[in-house]
Amino acid sequence: MAARCCICSHVVEATEGLQRCPQCGTAMMPNDPKDDAPFTLNVGDLRILLYWAERWARQCEKESPDMPKVVYAIAQRVRDQLPEAAKGTPLTMAEDFGKLKEAYPGAKMFDAQGNEIKPDGL
Ligand SMILES: [Zn+2]
Numbered sequence: 001m002a003a004r005c006c007i008c009s010h011v012v013e014a015t016e017g018l019q020r021c022p023q024c025g026t027a028m029m030p031n032d033p034k035d036d037a038p039f040t041l042n043v044g045d046l047r048i049l050l051y052w053a054e055r056w057a058r059q060c061e062k063e064s065p066d067m068p069k070v071v072y073a074i075a076q077r078v079r080d081q082l083p084e085a086a087k088g089t090p091l092t093m094a095e096d097f098g099k100l101k102e103a104y105p106g107a108k109m110f111d112a113q114g115n116e117i118k119p120d121g122l
Contacts, residue, residue, distance in 0.1 A: 003030035007066065007073045028066050043086045050075050054092045 003015045010023035011033060020027050050071065057067035075091045082089065090096035097109060097117060109117040 002033050004033050005030050007069045009073065009077065026066055026069075028070065043082065043089050043091075046078055047089070047091055050078065050091045051093050054094065 001015055002011060002013050003018070004011045005021040005023060005026065006028055007026050008021060008024040010021055012018060012022065012030075015030070021030065053071045053074070054068070057064070057071045061068055072092065072094070075095070078091055079087065090099055100107070100109070111117055
């Protein structure tokens with residue numbers, strides 16, 4: 001059975017005896033490429049899903065440190081499949097904040113508790 005790493009997208013043709021991804025080393029369960037499926041979704045729908053997935057992954061990062069990496073890897077795979085006109089659309093909050101920092105380099109962003117938000121991720 002072939003498998004594709006959910007973080008780095010590395011594909012192996014056989015998984016027997018495989019404990020970790022030979023490319024990035026994650027022990028997370030890989031995906032079976034034969035389960036790839038085409039969907040028709042609006043980019044706005046994808047943004048909502050990825051923003052919430054990112055938020056949850058960040059909240060659970062201490063217990064599951066690979067989850068933000070998985071969400072950002074999925075965001076990248078989604079980005080790779082976007083139509084050319086939508087390629088620059090931020091798909092995660094980190095990317096959105098990063099673009100704001102590019103547009104306003106001296107600006108700082110704060111959450112509702114007054115903590116500075118620093119863009120990371122993609
Ligand atoms: Zn990997």
